[in-house]
Amino acid sequence: MNSTPEPTPDTDSAAGPRTLRRGLQVLNTLREHGPAGLSVTALARATGLQRPTIYRLLAALVDSGLVGSIAHSKRFVANLEAPAAAPATQDPRIDLALPAMGRLAQATGDAVFLVVRDGNESLSLWREIGPYPVQILATYAGKRQPLGVGSGSMALLASLPDAEVERIIECNSSELELYGGMTAREMRRLVENTRMRGYSVVGNHAVRGALGVGCALLDRNGKPVLAISVTAITERMPAQRQREIAGLIRAELAGLALKP
Template sequence: MAEAPLDDPGSRTLRRGLQVLDAILASGRDGLRVIELCRAAGLERATVYRLLATLLEGGHVARRGRFHYVAGPRLAAVAAPTALPNMAMRLAPVLERVSRACGDAAFAIVREGPASHCIARHVGTHPVQILVIQVGTRQPLGVGAAGLALLAALPDDEVDACIAANAQALPHYGGMTPERLAILVRATRERGWSVVGNHATQGVLAAGMAVRNAEGAPVAAISVASTLDRMPRERQQLLARWMREALAALLPNGV
């Protein structure tokens, strides 16, 4: 099969898209406005808008505020693998402490683009353990309690991008919808921790809490899962307290 010439329309579009993406990545957390992207990439405004539309749709770029563009959720997966072993080791004592306090299984996840990735799990002492996910399990960010806690801790533009990227997959998780997930995000923010049931696994309810790094950015989350009859509101609140206390005691400066 003959190679496409370097100046064919497809190659030009790809090259321009990469120029825009490189400029956004170089801008860091503040991002760039469209006019700044035009100057950085040497492109017309209309061209930049078309490229941004595609990058936004794919989750490679996200909006920060009304006018700035930053790296999107899919790019988070690029750096994630190298950090996983250290993150899992740092969170393992937290999971052990929480699980020992409540008797149920505790889990830790990190974000990979619009997905959650379970990196650690600690089995409790209660006779019935709800091992809803295994280490290595990936699922849409937000369908489980830890993923919901992490999703709710992200900026609005990243939340919107993650929900949009997972829109087609969400119904496979207990009939979850983008609208329902947005409601759960708002409730989690108001409460300060997440609670979700009958979405990732039927007959199970779990509570979760985001974990932040030294700069205060949400980078992981932990959760506890059990059967519905073991998770009345009072116990959910107690689990949230145990998770908060474990994080404060063992990771006072962030993970």
């Protein structure tokens, strides 16, 4: 029977309060900067925390409604009044994909993510959490990453023409190492593999111990509209299950393609 490991006494007595203090530090820093907000890079400079730590703390703060993302930007802002829906939840692609994501979460038991392209980056719009007791919450609404980082993002990148793929990889090359040591060469290999399979498989880059499967929905002109991915702990993702999950995602995307 799978279960979440019990925390050690050191984790309870030290890591928990330390994480809380850091979260409050991030929240207070955002409050000090008001509606202009701050990017992850600016938050790291202001707090002295590492960017991966900032991302983890922001995920919890966004989920709690204490922090929101500013639409069409890389900045986050503290919600000073009653929590309201983040701007990303207003995107019509969420309404389009949400029923399919719910079905996928229940069918697989794992976390399901909705990702779209925004220039050279991917933008996470929504996530649905499945019933399996161990979840990999690799991203959250409003989080941006270089296009190709993460399974949904890779599905989007691989659907683009070769010249566009190369331009994006070159543009993002200086940031890739921040994501599990990803390189431009590895990114190109993942693009090739995704095209051969017809779906992406990305593991141990943005989040250690995680593996995701993603597929993109294309419009009539072959341009990516959105991508849906399912992410789980690596042990739950043998090759056969990867294929099965890809089939489930494709079936749901086919249903979305039929909607006006």
